[in-house]
Structures are given as structure tokens and as C-alpha cells.
Amino acid sequence: MTLIVTFWGTLLDILPIAAIVFGFQFLVIRKPVKRLPQVLVGFLMVWVGLSFFLVGLEQALFPMGELMATQLTNHEFLPSLAEGAQRHWSDYYWVYIFAFAIGASTTIAEPSLIAVSLKAGEISGGTIDPLMLRIAVALGMAFGITLGTWRIVMGWPLQWFVFAAYLLVIVQTLRSPRSIIPLAFDSGGVTTSTITVPIIAALGLGLATEIPGRSPVMDGFGMIALACLFPIITVMGYAQIAQWRATRRSTANTSTPLKSKLVGKGDHDAF
Incomplete structure (x- = not known):
């Protein structure tokens, strides 16, 4: 469920960027996009890659950062930081x-x-x-x-x-x-x-x-x-x-x- 929500949220984030880029290309510059299939595949890869990255971020990087801070300041790891001790x-x-x-x-x-x-x-x-x-x-x-x-x-x-x-x-x-x-x-x-x-x-x-x-x-x-x-x-x-x-x-x-x-x-x- 988390993966589906993340994919949907990432798509909503990318769509405005794509709309602005293609809008300027077709309405202002008024020229076709060179290598359009390659560009579309690139946008698809950004969408998929960013979605997986955000899931990994939530499940690994954020928890690990907080966990390391907790472990490195724990009095069991550093006895000098025991309760009541002068820090x-x-x-x-x-x-x-x-x-x-x-x-x-x-x-x-x-x-x-x-x-x-x-x-x-x-x-x-x-x-x-x-x-x-x-x-x-x-x-x-x-x-x-x-x-x-x-x-x-x-x-x-x-x-x-x-x-x-x-x-x-x-x-x-x-x-x-x-x-x-x-x-x-x-x-x-x-x-x-x-x-x-x-x-x-x-x-x-x-x-x-x-x-x-x-x-x-x-x-x-x-x-x-x-x-x-x-x-x-x-x-x-x-x-x-x-x-x-x-x-x-x-x-x-x-x-x-x-x-x-x-x-x-x-x-x-x-x-």
C-alpha cells in the first residue's frame, strides 16, 4: 500500500514539471521534441526510480540516521554518559x-x-x-x-x-x-x-x-x-x-x- 501511495504521489509531483516543459516546447517554442520516445522513457525512469528511492528513504535512511544517533549517545555504549554523570x-x-x-x-x-x-x-x-x-x-x-x-x-x-x-x-x-x-x-x-x-x-x-x-x-x-x-x-x-x-x-x-x-x-x- 505504501508503494502505491508513493508512486501516485511522485506522479503528481512530476506531472507539473512535464506539463511546463512540454507546454513551453509546443506553445512557446512551437517545435516538436527531439527524440520524443527517449524523453518519455526518461520521464518514466525518473518516476519509477524516484518512487523506489522515496520508499527506501522512509524505510532505511531515515530510521538508520536516527538509530545511529540513539546508539552513539546511549549510556550503555558510552558509560561516561550514565544518568547523573557530568557530561x-x-x-x-x-x-x-x-x-x-x-x-x-x-x-x-x-x-x-x-x-x-x-x-x-x-x-x-x-x-x-x-x-x-x-x-x-x-x-x-x-x-x-x-x-x-x-x-x-x-x-x-x-x-x-x-x-x-x-x-x-x-x-x-x-x-x-x-x-x-x-x-x-x-x-x-x-x-x-x-x-x-x-x-x-x-x-x-x-x-x-x-x-x-x-x-x-x-x-x-x-x-x-x-x-x-x-x-x-x-x-x-x-x-x-x-x-x-x-x-x-x-x-x-x-x-x-x-x-x-x-x-x-x-x-x-x-x-
């Missing part, structure tokens, strides 16, 4: 390790990030390494989620973290290569997609539910905001490091002929 943020170290690991692994596997990184490498003519871009985004996502779990443990307001992160983004934007800035900002968006968001949301809500004194409504949400921001920071940081290394190589290559010329003249005092 310290470092007691939740397994939560931070899991958050970092799941953030990096889900981001590396994110289909939208893979597509964007390949397209960026293709358009840049090889200047942007797709794998290095994915690693930079994954590290940013992992750090953002880890920081988000730490914020929930500490109970600190989200706005402090968002303000500090945006301030760092602004400073980096002023100092980063102009060609990488749009890609860096887009990288923050593509990471929070089909695979990553459900696990992050479930982990945050589960953690806020299990930690005493935390509210799922006030503290459980907000991890996705940090998960969006930190990939921007790491991608621009990667670009700045790459630019610095390129400048160093260029300076070294420029100085080499001059040194050779001086040595040829016998001017050893220059060294």
Missing part, C-alpha cells in the same frame, strides 16, 4: 567521528556532485580536476556536519555559526580566483541533494532528541545550513592553494634561467 562535549567523540565519516562518504557518492564535477572538468579543459573538486566538497561537507553535531551537543545558537561561516565566505570570495567563485557557491547547493539531506536531517533530529536539554525543533534542524556553507569554503580554499602553488612554480621557473646565466659568468657570489 562533557568530548564524551560524544564517536558522534563526531560518525558525522565526519558519513558526511564525506555520502557527498563523494552524491550523483549531482559527480555530474557537476565532470562538467566542470570538461568545460575548464582539464584545469579543474573533477576528483579533487569532489574531495574538497566532501571535506567541507564532513566538517560542516561535524560542526553541526558539536553545536547540538553544546546547545549553542545556530546564528553564531552561520554568521561566522558567511564572514569567512565573504573574505575568501574577495581573495579567491574569480573563475572558481561561481563553482564554489554551486558546490554548496549540489551537495545537499537526494542522498545527503535525509541522513543529515535524521542524524540531527535523533541527536537533539537523545541529548538532555535539547529540543528537536530548536536544535535538531540547521545542520543542512552548515553543510551547504562549508563546501563553499573548502572549494575556494582548494582554489587558493592551487593558485599559490602555480605562482610558486612560475616564480621558480622564471628565476632558474637567471641563476644559470649568473653561474655561466662565474659569479658565484650571487648564491
Whole structure:
């Protein structure tokens, strides 16, 4: 029954998109759709695939995210978190390790990030390494989620973290290569997609539910905001490091002929 309801709901979600696309194609552009059978098969695959994904999401990813948060904060797993014991943020170290690991692994596997990184490498003519871009985004996502779990443990307001992160983004934007800035900002968006968001949301809500004194409504949400921001920071940081290394190589290559010329003249005092 759940599968039927999900298929029907997904169909209702996809129909408006198809209506707009085909409406513009036939009524505004007034041209037939190229490879129409292929397009229709594609829409069918999206409908079926998305429906199965949503069912799997409900039956696996959401429960697993909440279950991991519950198990990692249970006093049976961590005796230091027993009832009445004084709690310290470092007691939740397994939560931070899991958050970092799941953030990096889900981001590396994110289909939208893979597509964007390949397209960026293709358009840049090889200047942007797709794998290095994915690693930079994954590290940013992992750090953002880890920081988000730490914020929930500490109970600190989200706005402090968002303000500090945006301030760092602004400073980096002023100092980063102009060609990488749009890609860096887009990288923050593509990471929070089909695979990553459900696990992050479930982990945050589960953690806020299990930690005493935390509210799922006030503290459980907000991890996705940090998960969006930190990939921007790491991608621009990667670009700045790459630019610095390129400048160093260029300076070294420029100085080499001059040194050779001086040595040829016998001017050893220059060294």
C-alpha cells in the first residue's frame, strides 16, 4: 500500500514539471521534441526510480540516521554518559567521528556532485580536476556536519555559526580566483541533494532528541545550513592553494634561467 501511495504521489509531483516543459516546447517554442520516445522513457525512469528511492528513504535512511544517533549517545555504549554523570562535549567523540565519516562518504557518492564535477572538468579543459573538486566538497561537507553535531551537543545558537561561516565566505570570495567563485557557491547547493539531506536531517533530529536539554525543533534542524556553507569554503580554499602553488612554480621557473646565466659568468657570489 505504501508503494502505491508513493508512486501516485511522485506522479503528481512530476506531472507539473512535464506539463511546463512540454507546454513551453509546443506553445512557446512551437517545435516538436527531439527524440520524443527517449524523453518519455526518461520521464518514466525518473518516476519509477524516484518512487523506489522515496520508499527506501522512509524505510532505511531515515530510521538508520536516527538509530545511529540513539546508539552513539546511549549510556550503555558510552558509560561516561550514565544518568547523573557530568557530561562533557568530548564524551560524544564517536558522534563526531560518525558525522565526519558519513558526511564525506555520502557527498563523494552524491550523483549531482559527480555530474557537476565532470562538467566542470570538461568545460575548464582539464584545469579543474573533477576528483579533487569532489574531495574538497566532501571535506567541507564532513566538517560542516561535524560542526553541526558539536553545536547540538553544546546547545549553542545556530546564528553564531552561520554568521561566522558567511564572514569567512565573504573574505575568501574577495581573495579567491574569480573563475572558481561561481563553482564554489554551486558546490554548496549540489551537495545537499537526494542522498545527503535525509541522513543529515535524521542524524540531527535523533541527536537533539537523545541529548538532555535539547529540543528537536530548536536544535535538531540547521545542520543542512552548515553543510551547504562549508563546501563553499573548502572549494575556494582548494582554489587558493592551487593558485599559490602555480605562482610558486612560475616564480621558480622564471628565476632558474637567471641563476644559470649568473653561474655561466662565474659569479658565484650571487648564491
